[in-house]
Each structure stands twice: as C-alpha cells, then as structure tokens.
Amino acid sequence: MTNAKAETAITPTRAENYQDWYLEVIKAADLAENSTVRGCMVIKPWGYALWENMQRVLDGMFKATGHVNAYFPLFIPLSLLEKEAAHVEGFAKECAVVTHHRLEARDGKLVPVGELEEPLIVRPTSETIIGESFAKWVQSYRDLPLLINQWANVVRWEMRTRMFLRTAEFLWQEGHTAHATEQEAVDETMQMLCVYAEFAEQWMALPVIQGEKTEGERFPGAVKTYCIEAMMQDHKALQAGTSHFLGQNFSKASGIQFQDAAGGVSHAWTTSWGLSTRMIGATIMTHSDDDGLVCPPRLAPQQVVIIPVIQKPEVREQVLAYCNQLKKELEAQTYAGTPVRVHVDARDVQGSKKVWEWIKKGAPIRLEIGPKDIEKDSVFMGRRDKKPKEKAGVPRAQFIATVATTLQEIQDALFQRALALRADNTRNIDSKEEFYAYFTPPPTKNVNDPTPIHGGFAMTHFNGDPKLEAQIKDDLGVTVRCIPLEAGEPGTCPFTGQPSPKRVVWAKSY
C-alpha cells in the first residue's frame, strides 16, 4: 500500500465499473473464489456463514408453515426428466449428463468405461425425481398435503457464469408440495411467496416487489410463476426467489394420484419454490459500497467485532481480558432471536489493518478497545452504515444495553437506503419514446466500455403480448420483471394502444 491512500477500500468504485466492483467486493470480503472447475466457485467461510444464517432463518420459516425437510437423489434418470415436455425443453440445454460409472487407466490416463444403460442427469431442479417419490407416497386424500423442503445443490450448465449470481453448481432450497385441491395449491404458492418476501425485507433488508411472471419468463412446466424482484445498485432487477403453481402438469407426468372421500381418483395439485445462494449476490449488490461488503445485521456472520488496541506487549493481557469479558456480556444479549454474535480479533496483525479488513467484510459494528477505553470504561464504536472514520466513544454499559437496538438501527437504515434507491429509480412511463429513452441501448461493441448505469424500473402498461415483450427485449435488453400483485389502475399499453389491466415492472435484469 502506497502513501497515496485510496479514497475507497475497493477499486474500481461502483460508478467506475460496477461489474468489476462486484467481483472485488467478493474478493475483499473473502466470500468466495473461482474454482478450477469451470463455472464453479468455492464458497469461503465468511460467505458460507452468510448462507448458513439465511438457511437457519428460512428453515425456521418453512417449519413454522408446516413443512418438513427431506433429501432426494442428485441424479435423475433421463426417462424421468422426459416426462414433462415443457420442463425438458426448458432445461435440456443446460444439463450435466452422467454416462459412465467407471474409470480405467490407459497409457497413464484415466478414461471412462462402463457406459450406463440409461444416462443420469445431474439435477437442475428436482420436480421430476421428487414427483416419483410423491407418486408412491400418495394414495388417499388423507395423505395430502405433502409439504416437503430439500436443501441441496443443483447443476445448470450455464454458458456464462458470475459468482453467486449464476454458477454451474449452486446451493438452494427447493420446496415441493402436493395438495388435494387447486385452491390449496394456489394458496401454498402465494404463502411461500410471502415467506420469501418477508425473509428478503425483514432479514436481508432487501425491498422486493411481489409479482407474477409473464408467459415468457415462466418456469418450464409451471402454470404460474410468482417471484420477488429487487433492484440492485446499478438499477438492474434481480429475481430473488420464485414460487410456482404447477397445476397438475407434474402430477400427471409423475402419476401423483389419490382417491378422494367420494372414491373418485384425481391428480394432485403441486407447487415448487426455491431460493438460492444468489441471495448472497443480492446482498452484495444491494447494500455494499465502495469500501466493500455491508452485511445486514440480522444475517451478519459476526455482528460485533472487537479489535483490541495493543500498543505495548505489557497491556496485551489486560486489554484481551477486557475484550473477552465484553464479548461474554454482549453474547448474553439477544438480537433477532439469537444471542448477539461477537468476535474478538486477537490476531497479531496491525490494528488499522484489522479495522479495514472488517470494514471490507461488512461487520455491522466494530469496537476498537485499548487502555484508554478501559480507563474510561467505554468502547470506541464504528458502524458499517456510516463512514469508516465516523467513530465515537460510547459508555460500555450503554453500548451493551443498546447493542440490539443499534443493530436494528443499522438493519433499518440499510432497508431504507435500498428502498430510497428503488423509489428514485422507478418511474411511471406512458409513452414508447420515453420508455426507449429511459433504457440504455444494447451495450456497445467496445469491450472496454463497462455497461453504464441507466434506467431503472419502468412502470408501464402492457397488453400482455409475448411478441411485443420479445421485441422490446431485442431492442433494449429489457423485459417484464413481474406483474405486481399489488392492485393497480387499468390503462393503455403505450406500445400498442390496447387496453392494459395494470402497470407492470420493466427492467434490465441479471
């Protein structure tokens, strides 16, 4: 590090090059790194801890709504996947296929031998393999509903990958349920959408729009797909979670049938819903700044990081003892239903370096504690939602008593900031000209020119024609992110002059 100190801990900044900034934040916060396996990443402890917190909270929410966890095979026989036509078509192009079950050494190289009679597909999603089980489990209406969730990895062989947003393998949860009636399945679909929205807003401090996908954006095989959509800091939309009403498409494909009270046989109504490690990408792109990651306090792996200031070796023991005692007392406090997560960074590393490391990692609260603080019985606090140098002394007892409140203040501040960004970059647009001007034309051919930050969410009427949506996607790279569930006024589609039931959200997306 030279004397000419960088203004920011991350270069480039968001404004300079948003894409590179994103990757730099991941690196600086030590969340993940690229693996030597094409399109796959290694999730490092700090990133994985974020995911574990997401898992813990979501899992609690799933259980509270009556779901139970189970686990199904990684491999799906080709014939099973073939059963639902739209589903196959949707995923066929991105499947990893296992064709052999043995390796043989030939000329010092290992070559696959022992070809499988039927290829196995590495699950891109588990509707078909779970449907197989459901068909066996369901005989009577008394066996319904089946409310199952699976925490798993899935593989989708994507052409282009981006850490956390799109990798060949990713971690997620997938809920799969089967119901006796259509209404019950529809209710389940909406319930889980609400769970996702609540998780995003309350836990991730991520404001989302709940809505329905257009036909073109629907999950392959679904009757209806619902989603939560969030705005990132470059004003692009990110689909943060999806909930699908599958009708009887998959139950017919898998033979999930039951006998009702009257003795008739019907197919079950199924749903599926998923949320992935992509949410870590959402966290980065929503809250982080030019100094690195900003963790929403409720999900932060460590909520309070104590950095002992040890100038002379002789004070070391005293300072560390004070810090450890403080940690203990803080851990006796609870925030968002769990003991406050506190870490004492006692490494033999220069203090200033530690401070910047924890800023880049996004720890919500930093405490720098040395002999002077001990003397005054106070703590020197920095908050990640404020500037790095904006630090102040707080009486120790007061800090402990208010730590939960302070964390919630940060949580709220992050949510409000994200909400304001979305509000500032959402516009009602009623003419084709304004719409086209709002969005950047397709990126220039200049490879060194990072995509500029333009546009945002356009709330514009739409007659629902898939061809029109395709045309706009072609022209601008903009699609309908969702048809909001929230009530809206009817109007006129500015592209066709035809009537439109309500405004829909148009944006560029990840």
Next chain:
RNA sequence: CGGGGCGUAGCGCAGUCUGGUAGCGCACUUGGUUCGGGACCAAGGAGUCGCAGGUUCAAAUCCUGUCGCCCCGACCA
C-alpha cells in the same frame, strides 16, 4: 456457439513489436523504528514465463498446434 482480450512469484502487472537466459508493486518472512492506526527503513524467501512441438548458438519474446480463463452477445436462479 459468434466477437474481443488475456495466461510471467500468492495477487496485480511490465517485459513480447526490435530473441541474449526474468523484473516491478502489493502480500509474505526476519530485524529495527513507529503506532488509537490502512506507517517507515533494511534484509530475505518465492516463478521450469499455461501446455506441446518447431525455428535458432540462444525463445517469456518468432512460428504451429493445443488447453484454460475473463469480457460482450444468445441462454438463464
């Protein structure tokens, strides 16, 4: 799969046009001075220059092939 770029120390890069046997910054190690702070000085460790052929007295550099990665499209959570 189309267009562009790049593989040289852990990371970021220079050197390639004009072949002469590898360098810079950061990081790391050690010693010292500093220090409520992203410090400074000194010494040090670390690279068969992506891989395979070829040309040459001599290849990171030229030629051929090959593998991989990144970016921009098409596709997508």
